[in-house]
Amino acid sequence: MIDVLWLVIALPLVGSTINLFFGKRIGQPLAGWVAFGFVALAWLVALPATFSLIDGSIPVETSYLFTWIPVVGADVALLWDPLSALMTMIVTGIGSLIHLYSIGYMRGDERYPRFFSFMNLFIASMMILVLSANYAMMFIGWELVGLSSYLLISFWFTKPAAAAAGKKAFIVNRIGDWGFLVALMIIFASFGTFDFQTIFASAPVVITVGTATAITLLLFVGAAGKSAQIPLYVWLPDAMEGPTPVSALIHAATMVTAGVFMIARSAVLFEMAPTTGAIVAVVGTLTALVAALIAVSQTDIKKVLAYSTISQLGYMVLAMGVGAYTAGIFHLTTHAFFKALLFLGAGSVIHAMAGDQDMRTMGGLRKKMPITFITMGAGWLALSGVFPFSGFWSKDEILAATFAKGGWYIGLWVIGLLVALLTAFYMTRLFVMTFLGKPRWEDGVHPHESPATMTIPLIILGLFTVSFGLVNTPALVAFEHFLEGSFQYVHHVQGLSMGAIIGLATIALIVAIAGIVWGWLKYHRSELPAEDGKFWRRSRDAFGVDEFYGRTIVEPGKKASEWAADVFDVKVLDGIAHGIGSGTRGFGDVLARLQTGQVRAYAGGVAIAGVLLIIVFLAVGGGF
Amino acid sequence: MAETIVFIIFAAVALAGAVSMITASNPVYSAMGLLAAMFAIAVLYVMLDAHFVAAVQVIIYAGAVMTLFLFVIMLIGVDKPDAYGKQVPAQRVITGIVALGLFGSIVLAGRAAWITGSNAFGTANLNGTAEAVADELFGTWMIVFLATVMLLTIAALGTIALAYFRDVPEEEMVG
């Protein structure tokens, strides 16, 4: 069964190639159906293998395909364990739904087949990432998803903002990749291999805590790039320039969670380095807080969701930092469902509003698009963390795990609760401003419900959003049990009684409901409240982080480059070369003055030299 | 003894001719001086048993080459008295020092190596007849001889070329 796993990568790749070369001939919307078909097929291929893993009929296994780079022992090999199975299911499952959704959403775009080609390429890249059995191959997937992300963000490249956003995403991700790359160097220098199983089995023996800290910190730099953590989160809000299905698939559900996935995959190494764990936890918490603070003031519906994604990724990273891998992955899963749902819902709204994304000109859409309204309502409650929606269970688990760590981690727990409050608040703001109240549409906009290809994915995702949380409750720990196979070398610390868990959950629930009530009271009225004041203004331009980076890194960097190019290279280096050149010429001019052109002067020179030579020979030969 | 007298006389003629050649202000007198020197050298060749070389010296140098010189002198004209030059003021002094230095250093250098000492000068029976020279020239030195043939041909061609292709535009000649 595992032998056909390579098809999970190959099928979307084939789909991508077909659409790239023949997409125009296939035409709309058939090209979209082809793309959807290949992804769905990949999902079907992976499905039985996943079930076999759940019922334990096949072991965790590596399937060797071929040798990639022999000198560094990098093979192309696939690892099929619960973690990769879960990610495969998320990526191909949600991926299929979003492909289905895009068939309607992208209708009429002149580069329709190209879009699906890129989407399929993304699925293939993501599968390489999650199925990889070694770090080298993971890095391939890691970079390839960056490529697909670049292609899809700047899909509407005639908009300068879209092109710039794509570039920014790739470059910022590359900064993270630098960390990953250096981590790979240290890993190879320490282990002599990239193979996960070998590394995890031997890590405690082979490397010291110091090396583990170095490796994990660098890996975290990579994760921070891909999963949009401080200080590298700035690309994700800009990435919303891409088409909405892209935002849903790549920048909410799957690719951005790659960093979290990578940390979970390297759990053994992170377990060895408590310092890294602490840093990871703090960075995650701060990211969650900062992003939530920015999200509350955004007026662009996709921007709110983008910052919300960063904030939720902060939660997941916090989970990784405190060693609650299962909880983090669980939140990753539920978040994939409800955030994809929210984005697709937002896309549906934008579609209905003829491309308008400003929530201030929406309102009252409830009656016009009931399916979108209901499904997004489920997403809203899930993200806010209301019992019994999926978000409640997973977020609560992370907070509980943080609390269980004790010590200064309690502080992180408090911040986490604050973020939960803000989350509920801004999601309520989004929901109320969009669907409730009075219509504030501009003239000529006639909102309507989206076609079936768009609403069916919404309904399916909505069902999962409502129910999926139940697979891992304090009473039923199926999910955690399933993932155990992936964390076999990780030692679990469990310290909370059932009473404490229920107590913490109650607190979280109260906070969430408080946030919803606050938002409801503030925004559910006939006039939109004015959002001015210092905090609102600073928050709306994202605390000026982009400008700050521009001032402190981009501009000085550009200045330095210009100096090197225009001054150092031209004046100094070329100057030296020219100096040598003109020096030689000057010396030549001096010598040229000896060339009087007078034959007799030359002859005299020859004669004098002859005499002198004879004298020298005599002197040397002792002729005198 | 007779040899000594002959040597002294003709050596003196050769030196006198040479000196008059470089000092005469009229090129025709210079040519005459050189002619005298060459005849004297031819006699010295005979003293050295190089009969054939002596004959060639007279025919080629004294005959052909000097005639050519005189011909060119006449062609160019002798009406321009030649000065010793004035670019370098101390030129004659320097020239004298250089020439003397050269002579001195050659003599000094040769002193050790020269085959002095032997009474009769040289090997008695060196036969410099045309036959002996021809044996050597067309035997061992055949290839070199042919090379000189080519050289002469080329020289002849060069001369013709110089005379023939002379209608070159002024600016290119100077350029």
Added chain:
Amino acid sequence: MTVTVSWFLVLAAGLFSIGVAGVLIRRNALVMFMSIELMLNAVNLTFVAVSKELGLIEGQVAALFVMVVAAAEVTIGLAIIVSVFRDRSSANVDELAELKG
């Protein structure tokens, strides 16, 4: 006082030096040429003298070759002088300074 080969050699050295002096002090190209011829003759004299001393005919052969080269040289040299003269009506080498750097 018997004549020895070294006398001839000293004479040759003298003639050669006079030739050098001629090249250096005269500005008439023709006379300079003659001085060069004189130098060649001095060398020839050396060849023949040493040939006599060593009893080898090769010295005379070498002298013959020198003469051939000298003849060729004279032909070309005089042709050059004539064409230069035709170009600027002077055989004064000091006026020929095109190669001045």
Added chain:
Amino acid sequence: MPILSILIALPLIGALIVALVPRRRPELVLPIALVVSIPPLVAASYVLWNFAVGDASFQFTEHVVLVESFGISWSLAVDGISLFMVVLTALLFPLSIAASRSITEQVKTYMVLMLILETGVLGVFLSLDLFVFFAFFEIVLIPMYLLISMWGSDNRAYAALKFVLFTAVGSAFLLVSIVALAVITGDQMGTFANFDFRNVLQADLSTTTQYWLFGGFAIAFAIKVPLFPFHTWLPDAHTEAPTAGSVILAGVLLKMGTYGFLRFNLTLFPEATVDFAVPLAILAVIGIVYGAAVAIVQPDIKRLVAYSSVSHMGFVILGIFALTTQGMTGSVVTMISHGLTTGALFLLIGMIYERTHTRRIADYGGLAKIVPIYSGFFLFAVFASAGLPGLSGFVGEFTILIGSYLTLPVLTIIAASGVILAAIYLLWAYERVFTGPVVNPKLEGLRDLGFREVAIMVPLVVLIIGLGVYPKPVFERIEPSVGIILERIEATTGYIVPERGTPEGVVDVHYGQVSESPDHEEEGG
């Protein structure tokens, strides 16, 4: 069959054939030149096909004594290092000839020079005799000089002269060193001199001699590579050269420098290599970062690619002087890959230059809308050059970085930042040229790539992907040859190559046999 001699002679014969094309039929020159440039490719493929994998020694050796007393011989051979350089050369020449349709003046001379250039380059990579090597090394200069100075753009005279002067300075050092080496070798063999590589290899050189000779060789090759700070000729030459000239310059001529380092510096002077490795690696890393940083702000697209070459070649030098199997193998792979990717970039730039006659980035904008196929190829080349995994650039640079870290950790970490900078300069340039609205009205109605141009690009694209996805056949052939260089260094100096960086206690888990128990590490330890 003396296949290597045939390989070197084929382009020359081709040049002769091209020279015989009647003057009245200039339109025949390009097709004929293209046809005669195919046989060398066939011969090179034959060599590649019959190359024995895993054999580190020289193969296809030919040896004919030319000058007995000076020890000069016509001595040719390939090993894993030169093999791919030869194939790359034989591949890039037909492509650049095919891409030379915009050459309209003196086409025949142009093609003849291109083919002579090919002979020269092949000779450099194939000859084992130092004298013959030097001769070919210099022969390459002349056609390249003429190509730049006759068919280049506005500032061509300056660029061509700069190229020749820089290279000639290096050649002077190279010549002196070669002669010195040959005389020392000859002295020890009891003859006047010996230029044969295999004899030179046996010469016993003192450490001081090695330093001097290493320096002489290194200056020549460092200028050719070019290594910072000798790189300033490169942007000018690349920019002013005609398209084919840029392709060949970047694709194969620069490789002559790195190839020289590998073949001569490292092999002949092991002690000096070990002592000079770190300074050269420092220069290489400066070059990586500096070249990339300068590339960012270049206003001219060709200059940008030229500076990117400085950066990429820095990686190659770093890999070589890290003195590890991985680093060195990676360097050779990067040499191949750089030839393909930069060749592709220059070909593409040439194609658009033919249409617009401008190289200024600011003159472009929104091209992707007008010429989608072209943009697709360009984006591919951009990512290949930026080292995207799955494409050839990554395989080489990744291996270099992994290998270099074993001996030069700090430098390698700095060098890795070149990866970030590469993304910046390439994507920023792409953004300015291809995306956004079309501002320049002259760009409207531009023709997209035709069949001929696509046909030129496809082989490169296929090879870039092939080398990126399945580079094993290439690695297998390079690794043994690199191995003996390192073995020699190990044998003659106290240096020890870190094998795989594997410390004690690493467990080798075989595929499919992963044990479930956490105390698994005891099996292997």
